[in-house]
Amino acid sequence: MTTDDVVIVGAGAAGSTLALLLARHGIPSTIVDSRNDTRLHPAAHVVNARSLEIWTQASPTLVGALAAMTPPIDTVNVIRWCTDVRGAPLGEIDLLSQPDRLVEVRSHSPHLISHIGQHLLMPALWEALDAEALVDFRRGWRADHVDGSLLLQPPGAPPTAVVPRYVVAADGANSILRERAGIAMRGPILANMGSVFFHAAGLYPDGHDRPLLSWIYHPDFSGVMIAHADDDYVLMTPYLHPAQPVARRSEQFWNDVLPKVIGAADYRIRSTGTWTMTSQLAETFRRGPLLLIGDAAHRFPHTGGFGLNSGVQDAHNLAWKLAAILRHGASDSLLDTYETERRPVVTRFAEQSTTNHFNLDVVTAPLGITNRSLHRATELMAMPWLARIPDRVMATVADRLTHAQTSRTRRLSKDDARGRRLRRHMADAIPTQEEHFVASGLEFGYAYDGPLIDTSTEGPCLDGDVAHYHPTTHPGARLPHTPVCDGDGNVRPVHDLVEAHGLTLFTAAVVDWSAIVEDAALAVPITVVALTAPVPDDHVHVIESMQVGERGAVLVRPDGHVVWRNRGGKDSSNQLRRFLESAWAGVYPAGGDLEPARAANSTSALD
Numbered sequence: 001m002t003t004d005d006v007v008i009v010g011a012g013a014a015g016s017t018l019a020l021l022l023a024r025h026g027i028p029s030t031i032v033d034s035r036n037d038t039r040l041h042p043a044a045h046v047v048n049a050r051s052l053e054i055w056t057q058a059s060p061t062l063v064g065a066l067a068a069m070t071p072p073i074d075t076v077n078v079i080r081w082c083t084d085v086r087g088a089p090l091g092e093i094d095l096l097s098q099p100d101r102l103v104e105v106r107s108h109s110p111h112l113i114s115h116i117g118q119h120l121l122m123p124a125l126w127e128a129l130d131a132e133a134l135v136d137f138r139r140g141w142r143a144d145h146v147d148g149s150l151l152l153q154p155p156g157a158p159p160t161a162v163v164p165r166y167v168v169a170a171d172g173a174n175s176i177l178r179e180r181a182g183i184a185m186r187g188p189i190l191a192n193m194g195s196v197f198f199h200a201a202g203l204y205p206d207g208h209d210r211p212l213l214s215w216i217y218h219p220d221f222s223g224v225m226i227a228h229a230d231d232d233y234v235l236m237t238p239y240l241h242p243a244q245p246v247a248r249r250s251e252q253f254w255n256d257v258l259p260k261v262i263g264a265a266d267y268r269i270r271s272t273g274t275w276t277m278t279s280q281l282a283e284t285f286r287r288g289p290l291l292l293i294g295d296a297a298h299r300f301p302h303t304g305g306f307g308l309n310s311g312v313q314d315a316h317n318l319a320w321k322l323a324a325i326l327r328h329g330a331s332d333s334l335l336d337t338y339e340t341e342r343r344p345v346v347t348r349f350a351e352q353s354t355t356n357h358f359n360l361d362v363v364t365a366p367l368g369i370t371n372r373s374l375h376r377a378t379e380l381m382a383m384p385w386l387a388r389i390p391d392r393v394m395a396t397v398a399d400r401l402t403h404a405q406t407s408r409t410r411r412l413s414k415d416d417a418r419g420r421r422l423r424r425h426m427a428d429a430i431p432t433q434e435e436h437f438v439a440s441g442l443e444f445g446y447a448y449d450g451p452l453i454d455t456s457t458e459g460p461c462l463d464g465d466v467a468h469y470h471p472t473t474h475p476g477a478r479l480p481h482t483p484v485c486d487g488d489g490n491v492r493p494v495h496d497l498v499e500a501h502g503l504t505l506f507t508a509a510v511v512d513w514s515a516i517v518e519d520a521a522l523a524v525p526i527t528v529v530a531l532t533a534p535v536p537d538d539h540v541h542v543i544e545s546m547q548v549g550e551r552g553a554v555l556v557r558p559d560g561h562v563v564w565r566n567r568g569g570k571d572s573s574n575q576l577r578r579f580l581e582s583a584w585a586g587v588y589p590a591g592g593d594l595e596p597a598r599a600a601n602s603t604s605a606l607d
C-alpha cells in the first residue's frame, strides 16, 4: 500500500476529515490543496455535535483544540430580526429559553453543537493534518484530472501525472474533478450572495446581547449578519448580477453600507467575497475510482448549517469502507454503498435547508420581501439571452430592482398604525423559525439504508422529526449515546468503544453472545463489548437506551451506525449468521490485515 492508493484533492473540512480518519484506520493518504494557507473569509460557523463526535475519532488533539475555541453557549443563543444592528429588535428567538430542551439535547452526545468560524476551524484541521504521520499533506499543490490521470502540480513546477487507486474529489462547490468527470449538479440556484468579513470591537456595548445571527431589514440594506469570535462579523446580502457594486467593487460597496447598518461603531474590513446559494446534488457521487465528498457532491443553502457538517459525515461513511478495501481485502463494490447510504441523507439536508430558506418568508412576507421573489429574480437575471445586454445596463436594472425591494423596509420605521401592525405581524411570525436553528433530529437522527443494514425484520429506519432526536438502535441509525464502563472500569461514551475494524456487538449478556459469536465461526471480525453502566443505578437506563433488553444485542459498524439488533439472546444466533453471511462476508473476507500501514511520505510516487 502506498500513499498514492488514496489521493484526496482539497483539504477543506471534508477532505481533511477523510485523511485523518483514514490514518486512524492505518491507511496512508496524500492530500493536496491549491492554497498555501487556509481561507480567511469565513463561511460555516455551526459545528454539529455529530461532527465533533467524528473528529474525536479522527484526532483527539483536534477536538481538544476545538473545545478551547468553543464559545460559551450563553453567548451564541440569540437569533434576532431588526432594522439595524443597534436598534430595538423586531423580535428574537432565544435558544436557551427552554432549559428542559437544553438538558434533552445534552443527553444526546458527549458534545454540544458549537459555533466555530471556518476561518478558525480550518487552521486547527490543517495543524492536525501536519501532525499526522500517515498523511502526506501538500499545500499549494493544484490538482486536475486529464485523460484518466490525476495531474498534481507543486508550486512553481510542472505537474506530475499519477494514477492512484482512488481519487477523492473534496475540492469544494466548484469541483474541477467533478467537472472533468462530466458529472453534472442537479438543482436550483437560489441566490447570489455578497459578503464582508469585518472587525468591530465596540459594536455591542458590554452588557448587551450579541446575537449570533441578525436578520436585518434596513431601508438601504437587507441581509444577515453572523457574529464570530474576537469581535469579528460577517454581513451578507443578495445581489442579482455580477456587475453590481457588491460583486464588482465590493470594498467600496461595504464601506458605504456598513456605517448605515452598524451605526457609528469603528470597523475594519478583513475580507470580502461572493458565493452562490444553491440546493444541488451531483448526479452521481462516484465514477470508477473517483469519489465525490462534501460540497463537490452537494451544496445547500447556508440556512441550517448542514454543508460542512455533511461533508464530515461523508468522510466518516467513506473512511472505514476504503480501509476495508485497502487493508482487509473487501470488494471494491463496497464503495457503491457510499452513495446508496449518503444520497438520501444529503437529499433531506438539501430539502431542509431550502425549506428553512423559504420559510424565512413567513416573517418577511408582510414586508413584501421574500426569498421566493429573490429566487425568481435570480433565475430571470440569469437567462442566457440577457448576456447580450451590456453589463452596465444590467447592473443598473439589478440595482433598481434590489433598491425597490429593500426600500419596502422603510414602512418598518414608521411610527403609525400600519408600521406598528407590520412590526407585530413580523414579531408574531418569528417563533415559527425555531426548527431552522434547532434540528437535533437531523443532527443525530440521520440513518442509513442499503445492503449492509438488516431491514428484514423491522424495515428501514424511517426519517424522524427535524427538531427532536428520538434515540434508537433501529438498524441504520447512529448508535445512541450513553456513558458506559470500558473493560478497565473507566467511564466513556459508548461510541468510544466502537471498534475501527470489523463489527462491535454491544450486549448485557456478554457470556451468551461471546459463545454465539465463537460458535458461528464467522469471517467477519466481531468484538463483543459488555454494556456496563457507570454505576448500578444507571443499569436500567443503559439497557433501555439500547432497546434490546437484558438478553439482546446491537451490532455496530465502525462509523457507529447499527447494522443489526435483536432482543432474542441465544435464539437469534441463526438469524445473525444468515445476515452476516449474506451482507458482510464480502466486507471482511480476509478477516485481517493485508499489509501494515507505513508513514505517508515513505512511498509516494510523487517524490
Ligand SMILES: Cc1cc2nc3c(=O)[nH]c(=O)nc-3n(C[C@H](O)[C@H](O)[C@H](O)COP(=O)(O)OP(=O)(O)OC[C@H]3O[C@@H](n4cnc5c(N)ncnc54)[C@H](O)[C@@H]3O)c2cc1C
Binding pocket: 009, 010, 011, 012, 013, 014, 015, 032, 033, 034, 035, 042, 043, 044, 045, 046, 047, 118, 141, 142, 143, 144, 170, 171, 172, 173, 175, 176, 275, 293, 294, 295, 296, 302, 304, 305, 306, 307, 308, 309, 310, 311
Ligand atoms: C455563508 C455560509 C455559511 C455557511 N454556514 C455553514 C454552517 O454554519 N455549517 C455548515 O456545516 N456549513 C456551512 N456552510 C457550508 C460550508 O462552508 C461548506 O459546506 C464547506 O466549506 C464545504 O467543505 P468542503 O471541504 O466540501 O469544501 P471547501 O471548504 O470548499 O474546501 C475545498 C478545498 O479544496 C481546495 N481546492 C479546490 N480546487 C482544488 C484543486 N484543483 N486542487 C487542489 N485543491 C483544490 C480549496 O482550496 C479548498 O481548500 C456555509 C457556507 C456559506 C457560504
